[in-house]
Amino acid sequence: MVPLKRRKVVSSSGAGSTGSTGRDDVTSATRFPQVVLFLLERKMGASRRAFLSxxxxxxxxxVEELFSERVTHVIxxxxxxxxxxxxxxxQAGSPAHLLDVSWFTESMRAGRPVEILDRHKLQEQQIKEVEVVAFSTPSYACQRRTTLDNHNAVLTDALSLLAENAELSDEDGRGVAFRRAAAVLKSLPEPVTGLTQLRGLPCLGxxxxxxxxxxxxNGASSEVEATKQSERFKALKVLTGIFGVGVKTADQWIREGILxxxxLQDSERTLNRAQQAGLQHYEDLNQPVTRAEADAVAAVVEEAVASVLPGARMTLIGGFRRGKLTGHDVDFLITHPEEGREVGLMPKVVSWLDSQGFLLYQKTTRNSYLEAKDGPARPSSNMDRFERCFSVFxxxxxxxxxxxxARGAAEETEPCSGPAAVSQVKGEGLxxxxxxxxxxxxxxxSQFAFALLGWTGSKLFERELRRWAGHEKAMSLSSHALFDNKQxxxxxxxxxxxxxxxxxxxxxxxxxxxx
Known part of the structure; x- marks a missing residue:
């Protein structure tokens, strides 16, 4: 295929080029002749520089393509x-102002050159650099110790929201990039006060x-605030907050005008069993589960397991095992010290819970894991093949x-994480x-240790463990096994x-x- 030729743009000087001012012929003429800008490509990147120009x-x-004595503002x-x-x-010439890109973006929003403040001046921003101690941290999250004590919550919350937006937009690569960046900041021992401290840290693009x-x-990210106000983001949050509804289903509904x-209820759309349960119990399922509530569920499940298979072991996993005080669900890992005794256990536990009136919804999947002698047939993923029961309790x-x-402390649940939950759902009374x-x-x-590790999380920690295994050790790690590809x-x-x-x-x- 022969590529289409680019239309040559003639600059104001008459020389054929891509446009020394970064403007095309249909745009307005220069309105501020006393201001001549030059955008420094170093660290900004060519594509971003071209866009900003x-x-x-x-x-x-x-906006000048090349630096010269005419330049008054270097961005x-x-x-x-x-x-x-x-x-x-x-270079030839000495511009009047060395400015951070924030002056440029504020001027674009204002439609005119804004007043140059101290925070815009690059020289002023760098005076205190020598006083700042830079951080250092390993590249992989599985090499770092990350507690719940986060010294940079404002920053990590902003990056996590952008990660969530990327994931809801089916852009998993961008989502992982933001998650990795947030994980680096979570591991730092002190609050970040300036970009200088972050030089050399991994995962910060x-x-x-x-x-x-x-x-x-500025105390907040304009991109994050705009994302929060996005109608699409808010609709995706609401719809994917329904148990049984994924990103693709939510996206399809949004394209059909369901926000x-x-x-959704008025559309009288046919929902599957999981989605029906998710919609009916939307308020509850979008309220955080406290540790006391997790303990209460554990007591019931433990009684069920002991009733149908004495000697079986049950472990609370997920975020609660990592010390979190609240979570969006409760996960349990069940096994028996004698290999093979766990076969047939799940249907009996589910039957007991159902007979006692504890299950509002349940779906059980069978164990489909087979260990190949020559190793895993495909790269490991975070989706395991254990026998599982997804339920609404x-x-x-x-x-x-x-x-x-019993916990001896008064726990209070956090506000509902789903937007306008209870008022939107019919049929959910006191x-x-x-x-x-x-x-x-x-x-x-035989697989319990791997399952315990895989189901404890966090999700990014597990992803990084598998990445470390594959990239650094030539191994394949899953929630079932560890295979050494070299041996x-x-x-x-x-x-x-x-x-x-x-x-x-x-x-x-x-x-x-x-x-």
Whole structure:
């Protein structure tokens, strides 16, 4: 295929070029002749520079492609004053102003050159650099100890929201990039006060640094605030908050004009069993589950397991095992010390819970894992093949109260995380119980350590463990097994500590895996 030729754009000087001012012929003429801008490509990148140059031209600014004595304002992004001054020594001319890109973006919003403040001046921003101590941290999250004590919550919350928006837009790659960046900031021992501290840290790309810079200088990220107000983002949050509804289904509904729970109900759309349960119990399922409520569910499940298979073991996993005080669901891993005794356990546990009136909804999947002698047939993923039961649990108020008293502390649930939950759902009145998402997983004892590690999380920590195994150790790790590709054999383990040892990693406690 022969590519189409680009239309030649003639600059104001008459020379054929891509446009020395970054403007095309249909834009307005220069409105501010006293301001001549030059955007420094270093660290900004060619594509972003081209975009900003075009934006400046469209707003009537004169943007030069090449640096010259005519330039009055040099616009930089993520550069130190020292770096720019060294660069200027090799150039002709000395511009009146060395400015951060924030002055440029504020001027674009205002449609005119805004007043230059101290925070815009690159020279002023760099005076205190020598006083700032830079951080350092390993590249992989599974090498770092990340507790729940986060010193940079404002920054990590902003990046996490952008990650969530990317994931809801089916852009998993961007989502992972933001998650990794947030994980780095979560592991830092002190609050970040300036970009200088972040030099050399892994996983912090240009987009991430711009967000961090915006938050540090203005208290909030304009991109994050715009995302929060996006009608599409708000609709995706509401619709994917329905148990059983994924991103693709929610996106299809939005394209059909369904943006709220009311509209979904009024559409009389046919929903599957999981979605019906999710819509009916939307308020409860979007309220955080407290540790006391998790304990109350655990007591019921433990009674069920002991009733149908004495000697079986049950472990609370997920975020609660990492020390979190609230979660969006409760997960349990069940096994038996004698290999094979766990077979047939799940249907019996589910039957017992159902007969006692604890299940509002349940779907059970069978164990489909087969261990191939020559190793995994495909790369490991975070989706395992254990026998599982996804359920909506009916937790009586009395059981919640007893568990709360047993913990000896008054826990309060956080506000509903789903937008306008209770007021949007029909048929959910006052009741002496609440619905809770509960997942049950049954594992053979031979795979228990791998299942325990995989189901403890966090999700990013597990992803990084698998990435470390593959990239650094030539191994394949899953929630079922660890395979050494060089030795062509499985590496057995009866504890998480053994798995970390096989991977050549220092053991990290569950409470320090909150990446």
């Amino acid at each position: 075009q934006l400046g031209g469209k707003n009537g600014f004169q 930089c992004e993520n550069n130190s004053g020292e770096e720019v001054r060294r660069w200027l020594q090799s 240009g987009h991430t640094l711009r967000v961090i810079k915006d938050v540090l200088e 709220s729970l009311h509209q 009916k937790l009586p108020e009395e059981a919640r109260r007893r568990a709360k008293e 009741k002496p119980w609440r619905a809770v998402r509960v997942d049950l997983v049954v594992s053979p004892i 062509s054999r499985y590496l057995r383990a009866s504890s998480e500590e053994e798995i970390f040892a096989h991977l050549g990693l220092e053991y990290i406690l569950p409470s320090e895996r909150n990446a």
